[in-house]
Amino acid sequence: MTQNIYDDPTFYQAYRRLDRSVQGLGGAPEWPALQALLPDVRRARIVDLGCGFGWVCRWAREKGAASVLGVDVSENMLAQARSMTADPGISYEKADLERLQLPVGSFDVAYSSLALHYVENLGRLFEQINRATVSGGRLVFSVEHPLFTAPSCPDWIGGAGGRCVWPLDGYLSEGPRSTDWLAKGVIKQHRTIATYLNLLIAAKFTILHVEEWGPTPEQITTHPSWALERERPAFLLISAQR
Numbered sequence: 499m500t501q502n503i504y505d506d507p508t509f510y511q512a513y514r515r516l517d518r519s520v521q522g523l524g525g526a527p528e529w530p531a532l533q534a535l536l537p538d539v540r541r542a543r544i545v546d547l548g549c550g551f552g553w554v555c556r557w558a559r560e561k562g563a564a565s566v567l568g569v570d571v572s573e574n575m576l577a578q579a580r581s582m583t584a585d586p587g588i589s590y591e592k593a594d595l596e597r598l599q600l601p602v603g604s605f606d607v608a609y610s611s612l613a614l615h616y617v618e619n620l621g622r623l624f625e626q627i628n629r630a631t632v633s634g635g636r637l638v639f640s641v642e643h644p645l646f647t648a649p650s651c652p653d654w655i656g657g658a659g660g661r662c663v664w665p666l667d668g669y670l671s672e673g674p675r676s677t678d679w680l681a682k683g684v685i686k687q688h689r690t691i692a693t694y695l696n697l698l699i700a701a702k703f704t705i706l707h708v709e710e711w712g713p714t715p716e717q718i719t720t721h722p723s724w725a726l727e728r729e730r731p732a733f734l735l736i737s738a739q740r
């Protein structure tokens with residue numbers, strides 16, 4: 499049963515104040531690395547899975563994409579996306595990624611940013627994406643890194659000598675985690691890196707690139723507080739080819 503936490507008023511009010519919600523792609527520190535994994539989107543037909551406010555839908559059209567379909571389960575997120583979009587080349591659809599059906603062979607690029615760690619049956623979704631993309635088409639996505647989704651208390655703890663330490667437990671116990679991020683009881687799905695890769699392989703994708711994201715030295719110069727993010731990767735970025 500999909501939680502759809504983005505339609506929870508408390509969660510949504512907090513989410514819409516985040517840098518990435520206010521500033522868009524410029525407020526998402528992993529965006530430059532994720533963008534680098536995308537192929538040339540000119541003339542491409544793109545599907546954005548868990549599109550949120552539609553930042554990448556609009557970016558892709560500005561870069562020359564033929565069409566973009568943004569899919570999300572949240573009425574709040576889709577309403578905001580629609581209010582920020584005036585482009586007949588972009589359509590938004592309310593759908594649950596757990597049950598999503600996409601037309602066969604109709605996309606060149608499937609993209610997803612920070613949505614797939616909410617999906618329980620990811621194997622089914624990868625197979626669906628494989629059917630929906632053309633031969634040679636790409637799947638590019640980011641998720642919260644498994645070192646981030648695993649712990650029962652995902653927060654820094656003070657270590658010896660003032661160092662911050664990231665706690666890790668439960669890494670090999672895959673499945674739901676309930677966390678208090680922006681609201682109480684937010685459910686995310688933890689899976690290991692091996693599971694992400696093996697699900698892609700089982701769905702007949704060729705893995706092209708895997709990145710465990712941390713801020714670059716240049717980003718840390720601009721945002722010194724991000725230095726802590728180099729102690730463990732916050733995001734896992736993957737590109738694969740059908």
Ligand SMILES: C[S@@+](CC[C@H](N)C(=O)[O-])C[C@H]1O[C@@H](n2cnc3c(N)ncnc32)[C@H](O)[C@@H]1O
Nearest residue numbers: 504548549550570571572575594595611613616
């Ligand atoms: C962290 S937000 C990311 C939004 C956008 N991709 C971005 O990077 O700005 C996660 C999004 O995934 C959507 N989502 C989560 N579970 C979903 C599901 N089962 N089906 C469709 N969308 C889902 C949420 O509603 C939310 O808009």
